[in-house]
Amino acid sequence: MSTVVMKFGGTSVGDAGKIRAAARRAMRARRRGHRVVVVVSAMGDTTDHLVDLAHQLHPSPPKREYDQLLATGEQVTISLMAMALEQMGAPAISFTAGQIGMVTDDVHTKARIKRIDVARIRRELRAGKIVIVAGFQGVTESGAVTTLGRGGSNVTLVAIAASLGADVCENYTDVDGIYTADPRIVPNARKIERISYDEMLELASLGASVLHNRAVEFAKKYRVPIHVRGTGTERKGTMIVGETGEMERIVVSGAALKKQLARITLRNVPDRPGVAAKIFHVLAAASIVVDDIIQTETTPKLATVSFTVDLPDLPDARRVCRRLCATLAGMAATFEDDLAKVSVVGVGMRVHTGVADRMFAALAKGRINIQNITTSEIKISCIIDRAEGPKALRLVHDAFELGRKPRAARRAVKKAATRRPARTSKR
DSSP, X not given: OOEEEEXXXXXXXXXXXXXXXXXXXXXXXXXXXXXXXXXXXXXXXXXXXXXXXXXXHOSSOOHHHHHHHHTHHHHHHHHHHHHHHHHTXXXXXXXXXXXXXXXXXXXXXXXXXXXXXXXXXXXXXXXXXXXXXXXSEEEOTTOOEEEOOTTHHHHHXXXXXXXXXXXXXXXXXXXXXXXXXXXXXXXXXXXXXXEEHHHHHHHHHTTOOSSOHHHHHHHXXXXXXXXXXXXXXXXXXXXXXXXXXXXXXXXXXXXXEEEEEEEEEEEEXXXXXXXXXXXXXXXXXXXXXXXXXXXXXXXXXXXXXXXXEXXXXXXXXXXXXXXXXXXXXXXXXXXXXXXXXXXXXXXXXXXXXXXXXXXXXXXXXXXOOOOEEEEETTEEEEEEEGGGHHHHHHHHXXXXXXXXXXXXXXXXXXXXXXXXXXXXXXX
């Protein structure tokens, strides 16, 4: 008997009717002979409401208590889902993360899973029950409640699927798959049928909000296929799987926009061994994820270091950097909170040229200034003004004709590459 792990996001369990609809899906999977585990998020806007309450009482809530509060949202949903299933005649049981031994580190608000004891889940599945688990949360070794960060229910989904050796995990959401760009910003965005773990990992880290990048990391490590599906349809969604040779024929698979980006610039940094290590060690110790690092020499003894962080991390990063400036004489920090990052992603970039040229030309045509450029084997990203973000996403999406079927878009890119040579040998 195969095991299926299903996850329903907040919009998919937003009220009693939607919870019943999700329960019926779980019932259908059980009738087809599967053992079924259901992971759920908090209902609708519950988490946002709890966040608002916390900030009404404290401008910077203690992170331990913040997690204790936010984890309550999922506890409501798991109980209601179990009730719905029982009323339909399916034996069901709900568990918080602590009850199934989902142990995390002690980094509150963005904890990482260390291990899961699935013995209890297996016992209940063998007894014929549908098991419902609270997403987004965990517990430390000492029993303190933690949360996994926004989108953390996706991490719970994949972690449980990997631990159980599930055949597939299904992520049900308010969109019916992964699109070539955010369809709320790009009207002609097209649903992707299959995408590689690496491409999805890049898109998730660059602003595509359907899946958390740590969920994709788990899936890639344990080779768990993820099926992203729409709650309100029976149609197939997008399969996230290992890379195949066919995928390299598609030069660019998708475009993404990270709308909330901040940049920190440290000036008069002593240009000697060990200083950069100290700066980024302190940032890492504060659990601040840093991206897009640039260092330039201003004098033979001084340098300027700038880097980007997600906007929600800026208050913590500001405090850390001000403490660093107090310990390194003459160093000063400035902070910008009005940036965005537009990116294109595709495993085909490894073997095709002209991608950077085409992207930069599209932004230039739209008179959008590029402040910084970063690349990897399968992505190109440009930092721009936040106000230009939606326009930039539409421009690069159209430049690679991502709204068209892959074969037509591939021909268009190849034709452009022969018409205007790439500015770099690789891109």
